[in-house]
Amino acid sequence: MSFMLTNNETLQNTEIKNKGFILLDQIFTENGWKLVKNKLDNISYTKNGNELDYFEIKINPNNITVSIPIKNSPFQFCTSFKDYFQTSEYLENRFLDFIE
Numbered sequence: 001m002s003f004m005l006t007n008n009e010t011l012q013n014t015e016i017k018n019k020g021f022i023l024l025d026q027i028f029t030e031n032g033w034k035l036v037k038n039k040l041d042n043i044s045y046t047k048n049g050n051e052l053d054y055f056e057i058k059i060n061p062n063n064i065t066v067s068i069p070i071k072n073s074p075f076q077f078c079t080s081f082k083d084y085f086q087t088s089e090y091l092e093n094r095f096l097d098f099i100e
Contacts, residue, residue: 014038020084021057024091028055031099055095057087068094 016025018040025035028045037044037056046054053069054076063080064087070077081087 016043018043018059021088024088027092027095031095053098055091057091066091069098071098 014035016022016035017038021043025043029035033045033047033055035043036046036054041059042057044054044056052074054067055069056067058065058067063082064084065078065080066087067076067078068091069075079090081090
């Protein structure tokens with residue numbers, strides 16, 4: 001999956017709709033990543049020029065599924081959690097590992 005943004009689709013300076021991930025949003029944006037899906041139940045970030053690497057969060061009634069890029073690989077790793085806190089902690093750590 002890749003994300004191509006047109007001028008009409010640019011989400012820069014858009015406040016995240018799902019406030020449960022507002023601190024995570026700050027970490028992504030401070031590191032130059034862009035919010036490309038901004039729904040209450042689906043959030044994705046990618047970096048301009050490297051759209052094949054993306055972090056995605058899908059909120060379902062029973063769990064929260066995340067998809068993260070595997071460094072230097074075209075593949076994603078997916079896992080799920082039961083709450084926002086565990087999801088945020090996991091994504092923050094994997095994101096910081098990824099950008100190092």
